[in-house]
Amino acid sequence: MSRIAVLGSGAWGTAIALALHRHGGHQITLWSHSAAEAGKIAAAGENVLFLPGFPLPAEVAVTADDAAVAEAEIVVAVIPSEFVRSTVARLSPHLHAGQVMVSATKGVEDRTYLRMTEVLSTVLEPTGLVLPIGAFSGPSFALEVAQGQPTALTVAFSDHAISARIQREFSSESLRLYTSTDVIGVELGGALKNVIAIAAGVAAGVGLGYNSAAGLITRGIAEITRLAVACGGRRETLAGLSGVGDLVLTCTGSLSRNRTVGEALGQGRKLPEILESLGGKVAEGVRTTRAALGLARQRGIEMPITEQMELILNEGKDPREAIRNLMLRPGKGEH
Numbered sequence: 001m002s003r004i005a006v007l008g009s010g011a012w013g014t015a016i017a018l019a020l021h022r023h024g025g026h027q028i029t030l031w032s033h034s035a036a037e038a039g040k041i042a043a044a045g046e047n048v049l050f051l052p053g054f055p056l057p058a059e060v061a062v063t064a065d066d067a068a069v070a071e072a073e074i075v076v077a078v079i080p081s082e083f084v085r086s087t088v089a090r091l092s093p094h095l096h097a098g099q100v101m102v103s104a105t106k107g108v109e110d111r112t113y114l115r116m117t118e119v120l121s122t123v124l125e126p127t128g129l130v131l132p133i134g135a136f137s138g139p140s141f142a143l144e145v146a147q148g149q150p151t152a153l154t155v156a157f158s159d160h161a162i163s164a165r166i167q168r169e170f171s172s173e174s175l176r177l178y179t180s181t182d183v184i185g186v187e188l189g190g191a192l193k194n195v196i197a198i199a200a201g202v203a204a205g206v207g208l209g210y211n212s213a214a215g216l217i218t219r220g221i222a223e224i225t226r227l228a229v230a231c232g233g234r235r236e237t238l239a240g241l242s243g244v245g246d247l248v249l250t251c252t253g254s255l256s257r258n259r260t261v262g263e264a265l266g267q268g269r270k271l272p273e274i275l276e277s278l279g280g281k282v283a284e285g286v287r288t289t290r291a292a293l294g295l296a297r298q299r300g301i302e303m304p305i306t307e308q309m310e311l312i313l314n315e316g317k318d319p320r321e322a323i324r325n326l327m328l329r330p331g332k333g334e335h
Helices: 011-023 035-044 066-071 081-094 116-127 142-147 160-170 183-205 210-230 241-252 257-266 271-277 284-299 304-315 319-327
Strands: 003-007 027-031 060-063 074-077 100-103 133-137 151-156 175-180
Touching: 003 011, 003 066, 011 027, 011 060, 011 142, 011 160, 011 175, 027 066, 035 060, 066 081, 074 081, 081 116, 081 284, 100 116, 100 160, 116 133, 116 183, 133 160, 133 183, 133 241, 151 160, 151 183, 151 241, 160 175, 175 183, 183 210, 183 241, 183 257, 183 284, 183 304, 183 319, 210 241, 210 284, 210 304, 241 257, 257 271, 257 284, 284 304, 304 319
Parallel strands: 003 027, 003 074, 027 060, 074 100, 100 133, 151 175
Antiparallel strands: 133 151
């Protein structure tokens, strides 16, 4: 059994801490960036703001003490993508050789177009610290993981032995992990599906039906796969849990924040108002859309759905016009 620190006290970080406790035997610390937030969670015995109704066992320590990270053997980063760089820089004095880092953040960094494991490596590089860093992704709503509903995910490290170690440490009756060595494919599948989920929400918001949703999801995975392969990922990874699996969940599930954002946009609401209504919860696809498009242009990859989502999100394009533009693109072969 291991000492595990979960960085990030949002819904997903809290759900991961609960799932790891369910495994049994681990010493788990849930780290929050804010002493006030950690205090609220500890006092209430649950994460009232982000995951209400799920008591945190007394064995799960909740803290904002940066030094607590030093005690962990496994560090799970569950931080919104825009804060990963600054948070890990803050914690880097307490990280040390012998630790393993797992990124459970689904995003691409704006402007640099780096995946989250790349951001982590970049931040640690000036310190001279080289840690095994992998990705943890797949179809997983935090609420259902917290409930203990059966969930299957993928963990990827370039070294299979480390993937296998995390598989053993994390798996339980309610959480089944599959191993991979394709960190790129697993990360990009998890990040890019959020963009397509916004598009699926837009389609639902303007009143389109099942035919449209199925076509969008299918062409969405084709778009994601093109970019992931161009970046060095493997095509078969995108046909798995962190690709098709996560895409289907996020495009169709009512618990999806990204789909919710898209649906509201399709109904004519404005983005600032929609984001405000999330109550502090993050829809990663909003930020990832621009970063994904930048990465695609860098690699010379065509991503028409992502392009239209960027225009809707950041240029105020009418969703119906965006859908019309997608449908009127020149005809092509499917493969």
